[in-house]
Amino acid sequence: MFADKIINWYSEFGRQLPWRDTDNPYYIWLSEIILQQTRIEQGRSYYEHFVKQYPTVQDLANATEEQVLKSWQGLGYYSRARNLHAAARHIVYDLQGRFPDTYESILALKGVGRYTAAAIASFAFGLPYPVIDGNVYRLIARLYQVYTPIGTNKAYREFEQRLMHLIDKERPGQFNQALMDFGSMYCKPTGCDCTNCIFSQDCLAYRNGVVDMLPVRPSAVKVKERYFYYFDIRWSSPNPIIVVQQRGQGDIWQGLYELPLCETDRPVESSELMDWMRETVRNWMGEEPQRMELGPCLTHQLTHRTIKAQFVQVFFNDRPIKMPKKMQPIEWSEMKYLPISRLIDRYLSEL
Ligand code: SF4
Structure with a gap:
């Protein structure tokens, strides 16, 4: 039997x-x-x-x-x-x-x-x-x-x-x-x-x-690309501070913490990238940062999505004069207690 x-x-x-x-x-x-x-x-x-x-x-x-x-x-x-x-x-x-x-x-x-x-x-x-x-x-x-x-x-x-x-x-x-x-x-x-x-x-x-x-597989699902631009915003006060935000409902990584993010429909041209990022930071924080450095570009594969994530490091001398409500400054040492996506974990490990 x-x-x-x-x-x-x-x-x-x-x-x-x-x-x-x-x-x-x-x-x-x-x-x-x-x-x-x-x-x-x-x-x-x-x-x-x-x-x-x-x-x-x-x-x-x-x-x-x-x-x-x-x-x-x-x-x-x-x-x-x-x-x-x-x-x-x-x-x-x-x-x-x-x-x-x-x-x-x-x-x-x-x-x-x-x-x-x-x-x-x-x-x-x-x-x-x-x-x-x-x-x-x-x-x-x-x-x-x-x-x-x-x-x-x-x-x-x-x-x-x-x-x-x-x-x-x-x-x-x-x-x-x-x-x-x-x-x-x-x-x-x-x-x-x-x-x-x-x-x-x-x-x-x-x-x-x-x-x-055998077995016969169903026809493959088309994988779409998404373009994420992450802003690693920091200053010291007196301990090192980093800005985070929590992901909302109805999308991937709901409830997890990440860095401030802009998503675009298509990749931003590399010749315009730094100007566009600087402009975005100025709109959010109400002032120019002291310094910005382009960080790594990471590819993250999900089942039906490929995430292309570009990181930029943004340095202020002090707390900026304003900040969108959903962003929260925290001490860098607290970061390890927050639930974060594997993509952010990869970025932080690469620093
Ligand atoms: S296909 Fe699988 S079940 Fe059939 S003979 Fe080979 S190993 Fe055994």
């Missing part, structure tokens, strides 16, 4: 991971949110840090959003951290600290999609819901030679139906872990050893010589 075969393989070769030693739904939920769009090696240290810093869902709910964002710093996709925090508060204040224990009620948590709900339901509560990630798509598409482009609702329903027939109803958690590990460790995107695979007799893609054509 398929389920027995893959679970036996998993018992011998499956990965040892810290969140697999527990059936505590809070820890499993933490690990699943951290691992969305994050490699296991990177996610592991964040998971251990979160479990240590917020050992219970109450601890997470009692933290401020800024503290949670700071703990998340470097992982990217910060909406995951905000949703995690909001859901922890919902569990503690609306559900009296009791973690939801049905697929539907887990799915209703902020930031939890079908994949994560199925993972928590099966790993923590032994409920028979199949998890479908990229590794599972690849394995099932090859085993059954499915040409439906993956990543669509239609594909999800189709693969879910197949898996509902295959899942081990007594051991759904192990079955799901086994499928994901087999897909990632054995049935790899390229170069898998099909001749020695435990499914070589059954796998339609292998029998028909189409392994490399």
Whole structure:
């Protein structure tokens, strides 16, 4: 039987991971949110840090959003951290600290999609819901030679139906872990050893010589460019001061701190760049800075966006005579306590 075969393989070769030693739904939920769009090696240290810093869902709910964002710093996709925090508060204040224990009620948590709900339901509560990630798509598409482009609702329903027939109803958690590990460790995107695979007799893609054509990917999403001009504004009073501002809602990096920014539709001509930046600073601060120096130009890749970020350092002798309301001067030494994007972190590390 398929389920027995893959679970036996998993018992011998499956990965040892810290969140697999527990059936505590809070820890499993933490690990699943951290691992969305994050490699296991990177996610592991964040998971251990979160479990240590917020050992219970109450601890997470009692933290401020800024503290949670700071703990998340470097992982990217910060909406995951905000949703995690909001859901922890919902569990503690609306559900009296009791973690939801049905697929539907887990799915209703902020930031939890079908994949994560199925993972928590099966790993923590032994409920028979199949998890479908990229590794599972690849394995099932090859085993059954499915040409439906993956990543669509239609594909999800189709693969879910197949898996509902295959899942081990007594051991759904192990079955799901086994499928994901087999897909990632054995049935790899390229170069898998099909001749020695435990499914070589059954796998339609292998029998028909189409392994490399599956799964079928959806057509690529066009990546857009955005142009960010960051102003690193400083003076001493008597300690070194830097100006920061918090990002608003409805865009990337919501709630994180960054340097004052101008975004443009297209790159500013290099011959005009310094004049334009000087003019911008004069409008903001009401006076000319003592000195300006062009800093690095960094490229930052997001899933559907490429950010081209030009930095400029702006030096004043004293606090300027005015400043837009959303900008805040802080002591340079406080910067390390603020949640910031990976792009700003890269810039500060390069200084
Ligand atoms: S035979 Fe090859 S393609 Fe088929 S499941 Fe095994 S490793 Fe994957």
